[in-house]
Amino acid sequence: EEQEEDVLRELRLFLTNLTERLMLDRRFKAFTKPVDIEEVPDYLMVVQNPMDLSTLLSNIDEHKYVTVNEFLSDADLIWQNALEYNPKRDQADRHIRHHACTLKDTMRTIIRKELDKDFQRICEEIRESR
Numbered sequence: 728e729e730q731e732e733d734v735l736r737e738l739r740l741f742l743t744n745l746t747e748r749l750m751l752d753r754r755f756k757a758f759t760k761p762v763d764i765e766e767v768p769d770y771l772m773v774v775q776n777p778m779d780l781s782t783l784l785s786n787i788d789e790h791k792y793v794t795v796n797e798f799l800s801d802a803d804l805i806w807q808n809a810l811e812y813n814p815k816r817d818q819a820d821r822h823i824r825h826h827a828c829t830l831k832d833t834m835r836t837i838i839r840k841e842l843d844k845d846f847q848r849i850c851e852e853i854r855e856s857r
C-alpha cells in the first residue's frame with residue numbers, strides 16, 4: 728500500500744546518500760566503477776559476482792533492495808572481491824586490501840549510527856509480507 732511505498736522511498740534515499748558519500752571518498756576510488764574486463768582479462772575467472780558503487784546506485788534506482796541487509800549482501804561483494812583478487816604481499820595489493828577493509832567498516836558504522844532500528848524492522852516486515 729501507499730505507506731509501504733513511502734517506507735521504501737525513504738530506504739532508497741538513505742542508501743543513495745550512503746553510496747554517494749562512499750563514492751566521494753578518495754580511498755574508495757577503485758571501487759566506484761566495474762573492474763575493466765579488457766584491462767583485467769582473468770578477473771571473471773577469479774571473481775564470480777563483480778560489484779561496484781555505481782552498480783549499487785543503479786540497483787537502488789531499480790528498486791532492487793527492500794531491506795538494508797539485501798543492500799549489504801551486494802555491497803559486501805565489493806570488498807570481498809577486492810580481498811580475493813588482490814591477495815599478494817606487495818604494496819599495491821596491500822593498499823587495495825586496506826581500502827577494502829575500510830570500506831567494509833565505514834558502511835557498517837554509517838548504517839549503525841544513522842539508520843533507525845525500528846525503520847529497519849519495518850522494511851524487513853515488508854519483505855516478509857511479499
Ligand SMILES: O=C(C1CCC1)N1C[C@@H]2C[C@H]3C[C@@H](O)[C@@H](O)[C@]2(C1)O3
Binds near residue numbers: 766812
Ligand atoms: O580488483 C580490482 C579493483 C581494485 C579494487 C577493485 N582490480 C583488479 C586489478 C588489479 C589492480 C591493478 C589495476 O591495474 C587494476 O586493473 C585492478 C582493478 O586493480
